[in-house]
Amino acid sequence: MNINKYKNIQLTKQINKANCITHSGRFHVDDVISTIFLSKIMDNVVLARITSTENKDLTNKMVYDIGFGEFDHHQKNRNGQRSNEIYYSSIGLLWKKFGKEYLKNLDVKYIDDVFEYMDTELIQYIDAEDNMQMEYLENKISPDFVKLCNPEWNENVPEDEAFINALKLADEFWELYIKHAIAEVEAIKIVLDKINMSKDCYIIFDKEMPYRKAIKFIPDNKVKYIIFKSRREGYDIRIIINSCEFKKEIVQEEDINKSRSLTGVKDLIYVDVRGKLCCTKTLESAIKLVKYNEMG
Numbered sequence: 001m002n003i004n005k006y007k008n009i010q011l012t013k014q015i016n017k018a019n020c021i022t023h024s025g026r027f028h029v030d031d032v033i034s035t036i037f038l039s040k041i042m043d044n045v046v047l048a049r050i051t052s053t054e055n056k057d058l059t060n061k062m063v064y065d066i067g068f069g070e071f072d073h074h075q076k077n078r079n080g081q082r083s084n085e086i087y088y089s090s091i092g093l094l095w096k097k098f099g100k101e102y103l104k105n106l107d108v109k110y111i112d113d114v115f116e117y118m119d120t121e122l123i124q125y126i127d128a129e130d131n132m133q134m135e136y137l138e139n140k141i142s143p144d145f146v147k148l149c150n151p152e153w154n155e156n157v158p159e160d161e162a163f164i165n166a167l168k169l170a171d172e173f174w175e176l177y178i179k180h181a182i183a184e185v186e187a188i189k190i191v192l193d194k195i196n197m198s199k200d201c202y203i204i205f206d207k208e209m210p211y212r213k214a215i216k217f218i219p220d221n222k223v224k225y226i227i228f229k230s231r232r233e234g235y236d237i238r239i240i241i242n243s244c245e246f247k248k249e250i251v252q253e254e255d256i257n258k259s260r261s262l263t264g265v266k267d268l269i270y271v272d273v274r275g276k277l278c279c280t281k282t283l284e285s286a287i288k289l290v291k292y293n294e295m296g
Contacts, residue, residue, distance in 0.1 A: 003161040006168055009035060009045045011160050015056055018048035022090075023066040024159070025051070029146045030089045030130040031065040032166045036174050037094055038062060041102050049163065065090040071097075073131065082124060089130040095123045106178075113185045122177055146170055188214040195223045202227055202290050204283070208236070215240045227286045234269055234281040237289055245275035246293055263292045 004011040012018050020038060022031050039045045042062075050056070053067035064071035071093045073079040078087045080096075088096065099118065103111045128136040149166035151157040191214035194203045202225035211226050224244045230236045239245060250259040250271050260268045265288055267281035280286045 003158070003164060006164050007039065007171070008043065009039050009047060009164075009167060011163065012046055012048050015048045015050065018046045019061055020045050020047045021053065021056075021058060021061050021063040021066065022047065022049055023051070024049040026150050027146070027163055027166060028130060029126050029144065029170075030091050032146045032149075032163070032170045033126060033174065034064050034071075034090045034094055036167060036170045037091060037098075037102075038064075039171075040174075041098050041105075049160070064094065078131070084124075084136075086124045086128045086133060086136055087131040089127040092119075092123050092127040095119060106182075108182055110185050110189065113188075114181050117181045117185050118178070121181065145173075184210055184213060187211070188217070191215075191226075192217055198223055201225060201294060202237075202287070204228070204287075211238075211240060225290050227283070227290070229283075230279060232279075234267070234279055235283050235286040237278045237280070237286050239276045246271065246278055248275070250278075251275040263289055265289050265292070 015021070019042075020035070022035065035045065035047060050066070053063065058067065058069075062071070063069050066072055066074075068075045070079075071090050073087060073089050073093065079093060080088045082088070086092075095115075095118065099115050100111055103114055108114050125137060128134070146166050146169065149162050149169065151159065151162050187210045191203070191209060191211050194205075195214075195218060201223060203223055205226070205228040208228050208231055209226070218241075221241050221243065224239060224241050226238050226240050227235055245251070250262055251273065253259045253262070253271070256268065256271070259271055260266055265280055265285045267285050268278065268289065269281060270277075270279040272278065278286075278289055280289060
């Protein structure tokens with residue numbers, strides 16, 4: 001096994017043979033994810049990890065996270081800033097320039113929306129972490145597992161081997177996240193279309209749909225409930241607006257049989273204590289429960 005190679009990424013010590021340049025030493029999420037992203041848009045990445053670009057011939061080489069160039073952010077005045085004040089790191093700069101073309105080559109349906117989703121939900125948090133803007137990382141998960149691939153003080157692991165291990169994990173993460181982003185954006189479109197066409201206070205899906213980001217764009221409170229076939233059993237009825245809850249008489253009732261009697265829904269399975277979720281065995285019962293909840 002070649003410990004200096006992963007898929008179409010080859011590490012080299014010879015700068016004249018490299019087509020990509022980044023910094024050596026301790027690696028971070030930024031430079032590792034950047035390398036993975038480049039491997040998605042280039043046929044082959046021959047990467048030299050070096051300490052400095054000074055007096056080096058960098059002609060026809062993609063240089064990132066080092067050297068103060070187009071895809072570095074260590075200049076005195078950084079290298080660009082978003083409207084929310086998050087500075088770009090190398091992955092943010094690469095994504096800004098090549099992200100849409102990458103998505104186009106994947107035949108993504110909603111390129112602009114997926115581009116923004118990736119930038120908002122992932123890329124900018126890697127940027128913020130790398131630029132020490134920790135205040136932007138609250139309640140967000142950044143792929144810190146990459147840092148854990150660096151050799152520990154009590155290990156004798158070659159630096160390049162550790163970097164390759166980090167690439168493997170980052171590649172798996174990237175593939176999962178881009179799949180997630182595409183699915184989320186498509187779900188938002190589908191849910192909003194369904195809401196706009198609905199004449200009722202509920203919408204129905206035959207499978208579980210991610211809806212939480214879509215409901216931020218609902219123009220009014222006409223649609224209050226989303227019903228979908230549960231992955232466990234029956235149907236979930238979820239309330240999607242803050243101003244609505246299931247009636248306290250069933251939420252606070254500990255005996256499910258009494259809740260069934262109160263609602264007239266004989267196959268009521270579950271009532272969540274927060275008043276935002278109920279489950280029934282059939283779709284008919286789910287609609288019946290919604291109508292019960294809407295009664296004065």
